[in-house]
Every structure is written in structure tokens, then in C-alpha cells.
Amino acid sequence: MNDHPSNCTNGSDETGRATDTGDQSVDFNLGVRDLSDLVSDHAVALFDDEGRVAIWNEGARHLTGYDTDEIVGTHYRTLFPADDRDADRPERILERARSVGKAETEGWRLQSDGERFWAREVLAPIHEDDEVVGYAWFVNDRTEAYERERELRTEKALTESILAAQPDILYAYDAEGNLIEWNAQFQQVTGYDPDELAGMHPLTFIAPEDRDHIRDAIERILEEGERVTAEGRILTNDGARIPYEFNSARITDGDGEVLGFTGVGRNITDRKARERELERLERLNAIVRTIDETMVAAETRDEIETAVVEEFAAADAYRFAAIGRADAPATSPGYSWEPETWAGIDAADEHTEELLSTFIDPPPVADGASPFDTRAVQRYRHLDEQSVEAWRTHAREHDYGAVAVVPIVASDRPLGALVIAADEPSAFADREREVLREFGGTIGHAINAMTVRRLLYRDTAVELEFESSDRGDACIRLSDDLSCELSIDHVLPLTDRAFVYYLTTANADTERVREIARDDDAITDLRCIDAGDDECYWELVVRGSTIPDLLAEYGARLQSKTVRDGVADLTVQVSPDANLRELVDVITSAYPDTRLVSKQTVERPVETRGDFRRTVESMLTEKQRLALEAAYHGGYFEWPTRNSDAAEIAERLGIARQTFHQHLRVAQAKLLSAYFGSAD
CATH class of the missing domain: 3.30.450.40 (GAF domain)
Structure with missing residues (x-):
């Protein structure tokens, strides 16, 4: 032991190597030296009381790559990576061994070439006269085992993370139907504790009304080896029923012996909800179609x-x-x-x-x-x-x-x-x-x-008469600005908020009418259809809220409307079934300068099909009737392809083509007049 000084009086360099061994030394117990020799195939070393290497066996040399001459006198910290040295870990391990009698640790250690190895070590203090005079260091190379364990831990962590992220439930049963493996989602969904789950039968988790077909599916898996997809409701610990789709397969060993089955269960609550919604939608559409026909x-x-x-x-x-x-x-x-x-x-x-x-x-x-x-x-x-x-x-x-x-x-x-x-x-x-x-x-x-x-078609109607000077109405504005009389002959709905008015103005200059209409934002189009000495017949398009628009909402019709110098007299006919009070309120609210003058029930003669036919026949001359009848039955009105043209029909009637066109046009005008109520 004297050949290997264990104490130093002049300090050490940065690696912990003694710079001067001096003459002082520690005489370690001979038994310790003998122990180092006995385990030469294991890494064993002896440190002095400050942690410097005093004895270095062959096993330590083989493990670390340090020769005895190279390592003796250096500090224990030489074997640690820089991070551990900076954190004073070697000193803490020595102190723990000194204070508690032994320090067992694992961690990275350095070889002489800078390579790392994973060490499992035991550091035990050596006492003499109740004082620590050194330490015995026993170390095992656990690098390969550590790497394997780390790989296993990584694989396990990956598997666990996959299972944790898996929204589906996973399960495995043995051949007797005992639950042997499951994931956290299975436990969470069913609501059972782990101790309760172990060994539970699969049908325990299934709603009673679904158990028969799930039992059949399990039998097909175990007996026939089928991969089976089956639906059933999971019965949770608190009695809830959750629809799931199960995909399961048989587990066998290398000899083909059936060990059980495993599978995945997916929550299909949303899918079932969509299916039910679609079914309800189809039923609803069928009901609506039936009602539409009615x-x-x-x-x-x-x-x-x-x-x-x-x-x-x-x-x-x-x-x-x-x-x-x-x-x-x-x-x-x-x-x-x-x-x-x-x-x-x-x-x-x-x-x-x-x-x-x-x-x-x-x-x-x-x-x-x-x-x-x-x-x-x-x-x-x-x-x-x-x-x-x-x-x-x-x-x-x-x-x-x-x-x-x-x-x-x-x-x-x-x-x-x-x-x-x-x-x-x-x-x-x-x-x-x-x-x-x-x-x-x-x-x-x-x-x-x-x-x-x-x-x-009713033989009675309610007739409402209004008087209005409200300039919110385009016709009243037009009459007021022109200081003239105008009468509405017909109103034709063009779109929801656009109407075509056919009206006659009396004693109004046509250019002045055009000028005022052009400055009115509600009047978007104006055309003079016929101009006489005192009267002009006009077509104009009025957009926005209008009285005819309000009447249409109640099934009412504008029977007549005459405006004199901005004051209008309106006659409205409406079915007795309509909400008359609400109709009047709507009109007077939209046009405040309007008042209801009178309300009365009027008789409306019911015209039959025969009445209409007789009316038309009374209006036509014999030649006009013949021209119209021949054109109709001869295919003149067929479109897009005609079966005969005007020349053929005129020849058949023995008249000129121009004469046929004249008779036909007048007959059509009289027919339409009878239909639209303007027989005059």
C-alpha cells in the first residue's frame, strides 16, 4: 500500500490528480488489498479518505481503460461527465457513503478515451479507529442492460401514449370469457375499478336486449375463427347505455390453440344520431308530400x-x-x-x-x-x-x-x-x-x-272603400304633382315587390308625365301605350311597398282606384274569410293619410263555364268565330312546330291571308277581354 500514496499535502490539478504525494500515506488493511486481488475480474478500486484512487484492480482497468499508473492519485470525480462534476455529484456520493455507511448509485461514467458507460456502483467507507480512512468502490458495467431497458421504456411509453390517445376501447378475453387486458378508455367508459374489471365476462358490459347477438358473435370468433363486427349497447356501471361497434378476432398460440379473443370497440353515438336524423327526415318529407297533395x-x-x-x-x-x-x-x-x-x-x-x-x-x-x-x-x-x-x-x-x-x-x-x-x-x-x-x-x-x-268564385265579397291623400303612394304623388286625374285600369304583380300599373291620365301633358315619373325613385319604367287628345294610356313599373302588395298578403284585390289632384278613392274586394280588421290596420299603418270610408258585403254573380262561352260568342262575329275555331282545331297555335300555317287555313276558309290575320287578331282580343273582365 505504501507504493500508492493515498493522501496529498500539496493539492491536486483540475482532474483531481495529486500534484505531490509527499511522504504521508495511509496503510490500508491488508484484507482490503487481498479483496481487490480476489475480484480482479470485477471493477474494484480503493480510494483514500478524500476520494483519490489508491488501488486500481485489473477489472477496473479493463472497464475504464485507465492503467494503474495513469489513474492512481486522481480523484473519483475524474470518472464523471462534466455536467455531474459541475453539479458536485461525486462529492455528494462520497458524503452520502460517509454519513450513511454506503452509497449505491447508477449513472454515466467516463472511460479514458471519453466514451461513456452506464455504471451501477457501490461506494463503502473504510474505517480505522472509528475514522473513515478510505472508500471501497465496486462497479458493474450495465450499459447494455440500461440500453435495453431504455428501449423497453421507450416502447412502453410509445405504446401507452398510443393507447392513451386511442379514443376506442381495447380489450382481450381468455377462452373462458374472462377479461384479462383492457385500456384506460375501457375502464373510463364502463365506470368500473381495475380490481372489479379483472375476470369479468364480456356480456356483463352489454345491455340485456343486445346480449343474444353479441353472444353469437363471440361464439363465431372462438369456434370458427371469424373476424366479427357487431353492434351493441355498452351497459355502464351506472346503468347508462352507449351504442358501440365491436371489431374482434381470435387469439391463438403457435400450435393453433385458441387462447381467447381481442378487439376494439368504437363509440357510434354520433353515427346512430345521424342515422336517426336521416330516418326522421325521410319520414318528415313523406308526411309533407302527403299533406301537399291534400x-x-x-x-x-x-x-x-x-x-x-x-x-x-x-x-x-x-x-x-x-x-x-x-x-x-x-x-x-x-x-x-x-x-x-x-x-x-x-x-x-x-x-x-x-x-x-x-x-x-x-x-x-x-x-x-x-x-x-x-x-x-x-x-x-x-x-x-x-x-x-x-x-x-x-x-x-x-x-x-x-x-x-x-x-x-x-x-x-x-x-x-x-x-x-x-x-x-x-x-x-x-x-x-x-x-x-x-x-x-x-x-x-x-x-x-x-x-x-x-x-x-264566391257569390259574395266584402267591399272596402278607402280615401287617401298619402304621398307614400306613387300614383297619388303622380296625380298631385300633375294636378290631374288618373285611373288605375289594372295592376299586374311582376315580383314580390314590383308591380306593373296600367293607368289612364286625363288632361296631363305627356312630356310632363315622363319628367315627373323620371324623378320618382319608386317608378322604374314608363311607357306610353296609347295617346289621345285628352287621355293617355300608360304602363309603368312601381317598386317597393305598394297598396297592391299589402292586399296580396290577404288575398284581396284592388277593384278600382281613381286619383284626382292627389286624393284617391280605392275600392278593395276581399273574401269574407279574411281578417278584415288586420287588413285595414296594415293599410292605414303603412299609409297614415288613409281612412276607411265604408265596408259592405256585395253580391258577385257566379259565372258558369256556359255563361263564359255565351259571353264570348255574343262578342264575336261569324267570320271572327270561324277564323278562331279553324286556327285552334287546325293546329295553328301548336308550338314550337305548327301543323299548319296561316296561308293553309285562309285557303281552307276561302279568304285572303291578310283577312284571316285580321279576323283572328280581333277574335283573340275579344276572347281575352272576356276572360280578364274588360268586355267593353
Whole structure:
């Protein structure tokens, strides 16, 4: 031991090597030297009390690459990477060995050529007379094992991260049906603790009504080796049912023995919801088509409304339906509603009637709005969870889960609302609402068109007379600025907010008419059709809000309109079924300088088909009738290809072609005059 000084009085260099060994040394126990010799094939070294190498065996030389002469006298820290030396890790290990009697560590150590190896080491203090006189260092090269463990850890971490990121559940069962492996998602979905899951049978997690076909699928996997896809609802620990699709395959060993099966389960809740929505949409479209066909044949508004509610109530997907008409109170804003036609529910019950009305005008806590305000379909889903207690109670009593409120609208004017109750809590998705919104417009259009038809064919009508000096009307402005008289002969709707007026002006200069019309933003087109000495017949296009536009919303017609020096007398005919009070309110609100002068019911003679035929025949001369009849039956009006031309028909009648054209044109004019009501 004296050949290897273990203490130094003159310090050391940066590597820990002694710069001067001096004459002092530590005489280590001979047994320690003998131990180093006995384990020469293992890395063993002895350090002095300051951690400098005193004895270095062959195993240490082989492991680190340091020869004895090269390493003896250097400090323990020489074997550590720079980061560890900067962090004083070698000193901390020595101190721990000194204080607790042994220090076991693992970490990177350096060989003489700078290469690293992973060391597992034990550092034990050597005592003499109760004082630490040195340390015994035992080290094992664990580089290969460490690299393998690190690879395994990396693979495990990768696998765990994949499984953790996997939204699907993973499972494995043995051949007896005991759960042996699962991922965290499986545990989270089912709601069981790990101790409970181990060994559980697969059917435990399946809703009872789905167990038979899942059992059959498992048997096919184990007995026939099929890869099976099956759907079933997972029954969770708290009783919830979640639809899943399972894809499973058999597990076998190298000899083909069946060990069990494994698979993946995917949550298909969204897919099932989309499928149900599509089914509901198809059923809804079928109902709408049936009702559309019925509305075409209906003769009254009651027939239309009855057909709508009965068709919905008869469908399996719906529980009941009710329709009420929009009523605009004279003294308050907004509309009131109460059910008038219903099916599938006793709406005559006072409590039910009040409850249905709350869907039209919902309470603030319901997070909804009146369809008369929004003109949009309002929906209330999952009614058994709704904050409105009356809705929850009624829905449970009558077994429905959702309600849609459909505005019935014509030309943006609410005519009423349809309330539909569906059995499914998630009914009335966005696409269903869009179909219902269009359907509400179809009902409104049918009701409006029926009002017009009833006005045309009924033998009585309500005649309203108005007087107006409101310059918001283009014709009144034109008469006022011209200081003339004009009369409206006909109004033709061009688009929703554009009308073609045919009118006659008396004692008005044509150029002055053009000038004033050109300066009026509402008049977009003007054409003089016929000009006489005192009167001119004009065609003009008026855009924007007009009185005919308002009348059309109520199925009313402008019968006559005469304006003298800016004061108009209007006669309007409307069906007795129309909401007269609302119509008058709309007109006087839009044109404040307008007042209702009179209201009366007038008789309107009903003209039959024979009456019309006799009227036309009385207007035609014999030659005009022959020309029209020959042209019609001879194929002259066939288009785009005619079966005969004018020359052929004229020759057949024994008249000149020009004469035939003259007779035909006059006959057509008389026929159209009879149809459009201007026989004069």
C-alpha cells in the first residue's frame, strides 16, 4: 500500500490528480488489498479518505481503460461527465457513503478515451479507529442492460401514449370469457375499478336486449375463427347505455390453440344520431308530400289545417300536432295564439290549451322566442330535462321528448303556427327545422291562394272603400304633382315587390308625365301605350311597398282606384274569410293619410263555364268565330312546330291571308277581354 500514496499535502490539478504525494500515506488493511486481488475480474478500486484512487484492480482497468499508473492519485470525480462534476455529484456520493455507511448509485461514467458507460456502483467507507480512512468502490458495467431497458421504456411509453390517445376501447378475453387486458378508455367508459374489471365476462358490459347477438358473435370468433363486427349497447356501471361497434378476432398460440379473443370497440353515438336524423327526415318529407297533395284538393282553410295535424299525429315518430291562427290584437303589439285544430291530444282541455300556448310565447327560462317574431322554427328538445316544470310534467304524461313550433307565413305575414310533438328527445335537428320552415311557408301560400280563389268564385265579397291623400303612394304623388286625374285600369304583380300599373291620365301633358315619373325613385319604367287628345294610356313599373302588395298578403284585390289632384278613392274586394280588421290596420299603418270610408258585403254573380262561352260568342262575329275555331282545331297555335300555317287555313276558309290575320287578331282580343273582365 505504501507504493500508492493515498493522501496529498500539496493539492491536486483540475482532474483531481495529486500534484505531490509527499511522504504521508495511509496503510490500508491488508484484507482490503487481498479483496481487490480476489475480484480482479470485477471493477474494484480503493480510494483514500478524500476520494483519490489508491488501488486500481485489473477489472477496473479493463472497464475504464485507465492503467494503474495513469489513474492512481486522481480523484473519483475524474470518472464523471462534466455536467455531474459541475453539479458536485461525486462529492455528494462520497458524503452520502460517509454519513450513511454506503452509497449505491447508477449513472454515466467516463472511460479514458471519453466514451461513456452506464455504471451501477457501490461506494463503502473504510474505517480505522472509528475514522473513515478510505472508500471501497465496486462497479458493474450495465450499459447494455440500461440500453435495453431504455428501449423497453421507450416502447412502453410509445405504446401507452398510443393507447392513451386511442379514443376506442381495447380489450382481450381468455377462452373462458374472462377479461384479462383492457385500456384506460375501457375502464373510463364502463365506470368500473381495475380490481372489479379483472375476470369479468364480456356480456356483463352489454345491455340485456343486445346480449343474444353479441353472444353469437363471440361464439363465431372462438369456434370458427371469424373476424366479427357487431353492434351493441355498452351497459355502464351506472346503468347508462352507449351504442358501440365491436371489431374482434381470435387469439391463438403457435400450435393453433385458441387462447381467447381481442378487439376494439368504437363509440357510434354520433353515427346512430345521424342515422336517426336521416330516418326522421325521410319520414318528415313523406308526411309533407302527403299533406301537399291534400292541400291541392282542399277547398277551405279548415280542411288544410285538419289534414296537417291529422297526418302528423298518425305518424309513428310524432305524438300530436295542433294549429292555431295568428291574431293581432287591436290595442297591443304582437300576436296571440290558441289551438283551433289538433290531433293526437285533447287540446280542448283548458290546461293543455294554456300549455300549448306557452310554446308559442315561451317563458324567459325556456331560452326561446315567439315564431311570430322570428319567423323561424323554434324547437324545445329533451323536455324531461327542461327548466319549465309544466313542460316536463306534460311531456312525461304524454310520452313525448321534443316540440317544434312552425310559423305559418305568407309573404312574411304570420297566419298562424303549427305545434308538433315528437317522441325522440333529440328530434328536430337543423335539417328537419329547415324542411319545417319551408313547409310552414307552403301552408301559408296554400291558405293565401285559397283566399284568392274563394274571392274569385264566391257569390259574395266584402267591399272596402278607402280615401287617401298619402304621398307614400306613387300614383297619388303622380296625380298631385300633375294636378290631374288618373285611373288605375289594372295592376299586374311582376315580383314580390314590383308591380306593373296600367293607368289612364286625363288632361296631363305627356312630356310632363315622363319628367315627373323620371324623378320618382319608386317608378322604374314608363311607357306610353296609347295617346289621345285628352287621355293617355300608360304602363309603368312601381317598386317597393305598394297598396297592391299589402292586399296580396290577404288575398284581396284592388277593384278600382281613381286619383284626382292627389286624393284617391280605392275600392278593395276581399273574401269574407279574411281578417278584415288586420287588413285595414296594415293599410292605414303603412299609409297614415288613409281612412276607411265604408265596408259592405256585395253580391258577385257566379259565372258558369256556359255563361263564359255565351259571353264570348255574343262578342264575336261569324267570320271572327270561324277564323278562331279553324286556327285552334287546325293546329295553328301548336308550338314550337305548327301543323299548319296561316296561308293553309285562309285557303281552307276561302279568304285572303291578310283577312284571316285580321279576323283572328280581333277574335283573340275579344276572347281575352272576356276572360280578364274588360268586355267593353
